[in-house]
Amino acid sequence: MKKLILPFAALILFSFSADTTKLNEQDREWMLKHLTETRNHMTQVLEGLTNSQLNFKPDENSWSIAECVEHLAVTENGFGGLIQKTVGAxxxxxxxxxxxxxxxxIMANISDRSNKVKTSEAFEPSGQFESFENTLQAFLEKRNAHIEYVKTTEDDLRNRYSEDLPFGPVDGVQLIIFxxxxxxxxxxQMEEVMAHTKFPK
Known part of the structure; x- marks a missing residue:
């Protein structure tokens, strides 16, 4: 009997000692605030836009609003995989x-539009979702999944780290704020497009 009890006890001890720190509730609220507010800001900006407005480009080198949304849908999915990788590590x-x-x-640095950054080819808009409605839905489904994860997780995100972003390491909480x-x-960027003098009325 002792031979059975000791390995079982060791397994239980390991399962709790491997990561006994849980997510801080202040961090949880901080992540939820920014994930929710930025999602809502996006849907408010998009509300009521026509196809011509969604597809207007200020110039040939600029993205349309629809292309911005596609980029966000693709990258939001990428962030989902990165969060899983970070936690799993x-x-x-x-x-x-x-x-x-x-x-x-972190929020001010990432959202600063004066710092221009060219995205990699994998995240360039390419029409992969076939319609704007599908594109927006893809973003919202993934963003809402991230919100639900943050609401319920006990993962110690402050003790998980990602080195996959181009500028250097962030912890799990900072990754979600990113x-x-x-x-x-x-x-x-969408609001800049809408402010253009030739933006369709």
Whole structure:
């Protein structure tokens, strides 16, 4: 009997000692705030736009509003995979002192439109969703899934780290805030398109 009890006890001990710290409720509320607010900002900007407005381009090198939405749908899906990878990798406290952002700076830095960044080809709009309605739905489904994850997870996101973003390491909480800031960046881009003098009325 002792031989059976000891391995079982060791298994239970390992399952709890591997990661006993849970997500801080303040961090949870912070992530939910930005994920929700940026989603809502986007849907408010898109409300009532016609096809000609959605597809208007200020110039040949600019994206239309519809293309911005497609980029967001593709990248939101990419963030989903990155969040899973980050959580699945387990704790890596050696990276704690290597973070490139302070929490209070991350939204402003990512959404800053004065800092121009060219996306990689994989995230370029290509019409893959076939219609604007499908594109928007794809974004909303993935964003809502991320919101539900944040509402319910006990994963210690402050002790999970990603080195997959181009500027350097972030922790799991910052990664999710980055996703929200990325949305806001492109919603601001949509508003710039709408402010163009030739934007269809």
């Amino acid at each position: 387990g704790p890596n406290p050696v990276l704690k002192d290597s973070l490139v952002f302070k929490d209070e700076d 996703a929200a800031g990325h949305t806001e960046r492109h919603v601001l």
